[in-house]
Amino acid sequence: MRPLHEQSVVITGASSGIGRRTAIEFAKRGAQVTLAARNDSALKEVASEIRRDGGKAHVVVTDVAEWPQVERLAEAAAAHYGRIDTWVNNAGVSVYAHFEDLLVEEIDRIIRVDLLGQIYGAKAALPYMRKQGEGTIINVASELGVRGAPLQSIYCAAKHGVKGFTEALRLELDHENSGVRTTLILPGATNTPFFAHSRSKLGAKASPPGIVYEPEAVAEAIVFAAEHPRRDIFVGVSAKSYDWLQRLSPAMADQMSLMAGASIEKQKSHEPDNGRDTLFEPWTGHGAERGDYPGRTSSWYTKVFEHHPALKVAALGAVAGTFAAGLLGLARRNGNGHETGNGWRLRG
């Protein structure tokens, strides 16, 4: 993998939130960035901010749900910078609603942007990366890519799809020793304009449940993955807890979600919905990085354990060892054995 200051990086969804912060962080480290989304004026704002600080940015207005536009984005980035080292599939939309309240065109659109948009991105980037013999495709999924949640059924379907697609693609590319890496980023709730941008049929603006992180925390993981090959990175210990709970007992995860209506009620804010969304048309005017739910700017869990998976294995080993020692101690105390000169021997 080339160092960031030698990389050409494409970021979709760069007009707002996580993509906007990620583009700025890449540029700060010397990467040449291509910014893609639909809101032309917001993209130009990000590009000017980057250039003002001495960075290099190129804007390509793109709707990721349209294959010809994504193909053109790759052509434009490669023509402008001569190569594509990292491609970040980040653009996303959602509709907060009970499944039966969704219109078919809303269902189609979420899948087209959140799932097909990422598949198109990989398809467009790969020919350039193959020719170079190296590259990294970073797909931004969500904690809802490992565990479903109510009111976002199609978004969850799309993010589970992104996870499955990324796994399958990784195996094909690794089998061939292609030199092209794939990383799945799984953020928890993040303080971006996502909740204002999402269409809501709840009679209220959507809001993030649980612990919230600032866009910097996700950008940090994406930028890290562009230089350090990682299979997947959960952003925030709460996102990883979703995964652990789901692996341990999906039924228990269901019960915890349903307890006191937790996962339904916590996704509704006390504010009325703004009546605007980005499902079919971009937000107009200025883009923004942050939303209305301030959170933590960094996750120590992600920086220690997700960036260094060997530490995660060691920590899990230590937890398992402590648990086993605890069980042994319990068995001893329950007296179904007797002590010998060499220690404890269990009987019976």
Ligand SMILES: NC(=O)c1ccc[n+]([C@@H]2O[C@H](COP(=O)([O-])OP(=O)(O)OC[C@H]3O[C@@H](n4cnc5c(N)ncnc54)[C@H](OP(=O)(O)O)[C@@H]3O)[C@@H](O)[C@H]2O)c1
């Ligand atoms: N915020 C969270 O809590 C959270 C948690 C987990 C995962 N994520 C994921 O993080 C990613 C970024 O979301 P965010 O939180 O930063 O939300 P955001 O602020 O609403 O940003 C979404 C971005 O996607 C772009 N976009 C939407 N539809 C597009 C289309 N058809 N073609 C091209 N670009 C499009 C938007 O730009 P235009 O409108 O200008 O096109 C915008 O730049 C998404 O994939 C989201 O699912 C977010």
